[in-house]
Amino acid sequence: MAENNNFPKSWKKSSKPHKFCPGCGQSLALKNLGFVIDELQIADKTVYACDIGCSLLTWDMFEIDTIQTHHGRVVPTMVGFKLAKPSAITIAFMGDGGGYAIGAQHLINAAMRDDPITAILINNANYAMTGGQMAPTTLVGQKATTAPNGRDWQKVGKPIHGPEMLAEIAQEGSYIARTISTDIADCKTKIRKALQNQIDGRGFSFIEIISMCPVNWHTDALQSLDFSEKEMTKVYPLGEFKCPQKLA
Amino acid sequence: MNKELLTGNQAIVKGALASGAQMMTGYPITPTTEILENWAEEAAKNSNLNFLQTEDEMSAGFSMIGGVLAGLKTFSATAGPGNVLMQDALVMAESMRLPTVVFINQRGGPSTGTVIYSQQELNLTCFGGNGEGLRIVYSVGNPQEMYDYAIKAFNTAWRYRFPAFVLGDGYSAKTLTEVETYSLEERKIERVSSAPYLLGEDNSSGSVNLRNTYNLETELNTLLMKHKMAFDGFTSEIVEFDDYQTLGAEIVIVAHGNIAISAKCAIDILKSEDEKVGLFRPITLNPFPSETLRSVVQKKKLIVVIESSLGQFERMVKENLYGENIPMVAIKKPALGINPDEIVERVKDFLKEMNG
Ligand SMILES: Cc1ncc(C[n+]2csc(CCOP(=O)(O)OP(=O)(O)O)c2C)c(N)n1
Numbered sequence: 324m325a326e327n328n329n330f331p332k333s334w335k336k337s338s339k340p341h342k343f344c345p346g347c348g349q350s351l352a353l354k355n356l357g358f359v360i361d362e363l364q365i366a367d368k369t370v371y372a373c374d375i376g377c378s379l380l381t382w383d384m385f386e387i388d389t390i391q392t393h394h395g396r397v398v399p400t401m402v403g404f405k406l407a408k409p410s411a412i413t414i415a416f417m418g419d420g421g422g423y424a425i426g427a428q429h430l431i432n433a434a435m436r437d438d439p440i441t442a443i444l445i446n447n448a449n450y451a452m453t454g455g456q457m458a459p460t461t462l463v464g465q466k467a468t469t470a471p472n473g474r475d476w477q478k479v480g481k482p483i484h485g486p487e488m489l490a491e492i493a494q495e496g497s498y499i500a501r502t503i504s505t506d507i508a509d510c511k512t513k514i515r516k517a518l519q520n521q522i523d524g525r526g527f528s529f530i531e532i533i534s535m536c537p538v539n540w541h542t543d544a545l546q547s548l549d550f551s552e553k554e555m556t557k558v559y560p561l562g563e564f565k566c567p568q569k570l571a
Numbered sequence: 572m573n574k575e576l577l578t579g580n581q582a583i584v585k586g587a588l589a590s591g592a593q594m595m596t597g598y599p600i601t602p603t604t605e606i607l608e609n610w611a612e613e614a615a616k617n618s619n620l621n622f623l624q625t626e627d628e629m630s631a632g633f634s635m636i637g638g639v640l641a642g643l644k645t646f647s648a649t650a651g652p653g654n655v656l657m658q659d660a661l662v663m664a665e666s667m668r669l670p671t672v673v674f675i676n677q678r679g680g681p682s683t684g685t686v687i688y689s690q691q692e693l694n695l696t697c698f699g700g701n702g703e704g705l706r707i708v709y710s711v712g713n714p715q716e717m718y719d720y721a722i723k724a725f726n727t728a729w730r731y732r733f734p735a736f737v738l739g740d741g742y743s744a745k746t747l748t749e750v751e752t753y754s755l756e757e758r759k760i761e762r763v764s765s766a767p768y769l770l771g772e773d774n775s776s777g778s779v780n781l782r783n784t785y786n787l788e789t790e791l792n793t794l795l796m797k798h799k800m801a802f803d804g805f806t807s808e809i810v811e812f813d814d815y816q817t818l819g820a821e822i823v824i825v826a827h828g829n830i831a832i833s834a835k836c837a838i839d840i841l842k843s844e845d846e847k848v849g850l851f852r853p854i855t856l857n858p859f860p861s862e863t864l865r866s867v868v869q870k871k872k873l874i875v876v877i878e879s880s881l882g883q884f885e886r887m888v889k890e891n892l893y894g895e896n897i898p899m900v901a902i903k904k905p906a907l908g909i910n911p912d913e914i915v916e917r918v919k920d921f922l923k924e925m926n927g
């Protein structure tokens with residue numbers, strides 16, 4: 324069979340098609356991750372861990388060693404793995420509920436301790452797997468099943484800015500950025516830097532990826548693109564919030 | 572063999588080292604904090620030992636799992652509310668059959684204040700969270716046992732691949748006393764080895780994708796039944812108890828941990844007064860030595876359950892003696908120690924009542 328240039332080598336063939344909904348941004352992000360793993364030739368020393376949330380749908384997505392953990396606990400699992408086996412490249416993949424709510428303390432402390440893992444967080448502005456509840460990232464006014472009239476910032480505060488917050492805490496060798504799954508080039512570059520930083524042994528790396536969730540947003544393809552690329556980036560600017568010189 | 576003056580917590584760290592532990596993750600909590608501190612000191616001296624002070628006990632539990640997955644004998648220690656938080660990780664270890672060792676030194680109450688003693692973490696440690704309680708729990712009552720069972724817990728966990736616990740209390744953890752330390756070699760104890768679950772040497776059969784999520788109820792049911800069969804299969808190999816003078820006794824005291832040691836002293840006093848009293852002490856609370864207890868209590872006149880909790884242990888004893896028709900009384904003093912004199916007095920009262 325001819326090589327498929329659109330199919331990362333580090334993806335597992337037998338588990339495709341993947342389990343995400345049609346139009347989901349997470350699969351775009353993870354295809355990029357797959358290509359970066361291929362390019363860096365790190366498949367045989369990489370451990371990929373996923374959280375609970377739609378991220379769990381990736382438990383058998385890759386042809387690399389993987390572990391699916393509990394909700395919010397993917398970061399400490401990879402921190403422990405990396406401590407025990409420093410030569411491993413460790414990836415912790417999670418949603419915004421996993422990283423900014425139930426597991427926020429882990430992310431903050433990993434950044435503070437400069438744990439040399441790569442954390443990738445999907446910002447889809449809701450709790451997707453459980454059916455569209457409000458997340459720390461839900462936009463002001465955006466409706467969610469637990470915010471039927473839209474997020475009221477006076478009652479429940481304003482959306483969290485994860486990378487900006489972590490950049491305040493993180494040490495000098497950290498790489499911290501925000502990208503969007505639909506800008507394939509930007510997304511890939513940042514994933515690559517976030518992994519290169521770990522390979523170089525510099526420190527903690529984190530990227531937030533803005534991602535479409537048409538199912539819970541109740542949007543068609545165009546509206547999904549519109550919401551993520553226009554509405555979300557207004558609140559969540561793309562960029563690098565911490566970048567070691569060597570990666571710049 | 573060496574005789575050393577050690578606290579229970581020091582004995583635990585020495586036992587862990589003797590058995591080949593390589594990594595500890597944890598969060599400070601009385602009365603286990605010295606385990607964390609002593610291990611931190613050891614790790615500072617020896618670059619082969621890993622140590623991580625985590626942000627909480629959930630992180631301690633999951634980073635311990637990370638260490639285990641990478642192939643290191645990794646352990647943690649906690650107590651009370653920390654034991655509650657760590658169950659999230661321990662349930663994952665249980666359902667994925669990952670070996671872990673956790674030292675629990677029980678303390679009283681839900682929060683703080685009474686942080687030194689109780690036997691109130693029996694239910695939590697034996698049955699944990701949203702799982703089936705497929706875990707091995709050794710109940711220990713003094714620093715010597717903390718050393719001995721630290722060694723045993725690592726071997727049991729890594730041999731059978733289920734979480735193992737050493738359940739102690741702050742009294743034993745903080746007591747300074749003579750402890751006999753030894754290497755596994757001099758006692759001819761095999762050291763069960765550990766291998767990585769992920770990124771192992773042999774990747775000939777492709778990548779390893781571990782999960783703890785299932786699409787169908789039947790899938791999960793099949794897996795759990797398989798685990799249960801495995802657990803039941805080795806139960807007879809690991810179940811442990813101490814039978815002290817129950818032959819010829821009319822009354823059998825059933826107690827565990829620190830209280831069992833107190834009861835042993837009481838029995839010596841009662842024996843010297845010719846009272847017919849014996850002790851049955853389960854050392855593994857899970858799996859429980861039910862068959863032995865059942866045969867020990869046959870034809871006895873009275874069973875006396877003694878515990879520093881409000882019936883957690885009594886329920887366990889009753890469940891394991893279901894169908895036996897022997898009178899049972901209990902001395903239940905949640906969060907309080909029970910000394911031998913008190914046991915002597917209470918047992919004498921029972922004897923008086925019994926013999927009219
Ligand atoms: C301790 C715990 N609490 C709650 C849940 C239920 N739960 C599963 S996924 C989820 C939300 C996931 O949201 P997020 O992390 O944003 O990921 P997404 O599904 O949006 O990708 C929740 C609350 C759980 N599995 N475990």
Ligand code: SF4
Nearest residue numbers: 343344347377451536
């Ligand atoms: S629910 Fe949303 S985030 Fe989850 S797979 Fe479907 S589209 Fe993607």
